[in-house]
Amino acid sequence: MPAVPKHREAMIESAVRLFRRQGYAATGLAEILSTSGAPKGSLYHYFPGGKAAIGAEAVRRAGERVTATLTELAASSSGAGELIARYLELLAGWMRRSGFRDGCPITTTLLETAPQDEAIRKAGADAFAAWAAVVEAAAWAQGVPLERATPLARFAVAAVEGALIQCRVAGDETPLAEAAAQLADLFAAAGA
């Protein structure tokens, strides 16, 4: 039976949390190690590529978590508008409870490192594409033709990202509710 790489998991979890709250550059390896409880030697054992490797893995992991949440919500939503509205309600709750400190788990890191760091950039592009694919499938299921669903889904992901930034900067969740309403209108019109 292979050893469970629990320290590796703990380091990724710490990195996701810290990068989201304070950004990539402001987060040192020592802070990731100390908040993860992993022993010092384990960092370069699991991440020979150092901080950039942790950054790429943290973006990948956080992206997959969002994809999983979206997929779960999509299974019980009647279309893309409802899916996005329910996801944005979740986000609004998280933002409120964190005092508007927890934004998108990948945007800050991406803006700090893309396009210079290719592994992180690629992890971010994959995440955005996976999120859009879930929204696209939900739009198609509600009757939006694929040639409209594809760009609309990508636009919806962008608009949600932007609304989350506004929410964080305003310290107010109104931008999320506004984005949900506008996107629901767009998907409804495209499916009519």
Place this chain on the structure above:
Amino acid sequence: MPAVPKHREAMIESAVRLFRRQGYAATGLAEILSTSGAPKGSLYHYFPGGKAAIGAEAVRRAGERVTATLTELAASSSGAGELIARYLELLAGWMRRSGFRDGCPITTTLLETAPQDEAIRKAGADAFAAWAAVVEAAAWAQGVPLERATPLARFAVAAVEGALIQCRVAGDETPLAEAAAQLADLFAAAGA
């Protein structure tokens, strides 16, 4: 005649450029000083508040520049959809020419520092509000009732921010063109 604070200006310009490309935390005061050509002693003379004070001023300055560009474009646009499409064409050109390194001049800094740093957060909130006000006026001028123009304009600013992130991460300007098309549809429908 008061002395022209040319070193102060040069430092702000350097900060705007560096924060946009590499982020706030990754940019040291020494780098801002050296790229600005200002003498070492001038930093704390003009910015007794240190880096956070430069951060707030850089966000304010960059925000005002975007507002000025939007206002200029609005004067010769027939509505909010055209205004946004023309602005996004400008952005696409800048992104392309910078190898997708120059994103929004304020988002990265805001995500790294909000809501912890109140002066930077406030400068960002003011910038977003000023941009939305220009878009709102353009929408109103094209016949969108104010109760629709206000939330739509805020949403448009969010969507443009999100599209710019996607553009940077994808290394491709398609997200900007898609956002322009979707937003033009929304404003046209609201004004009909």
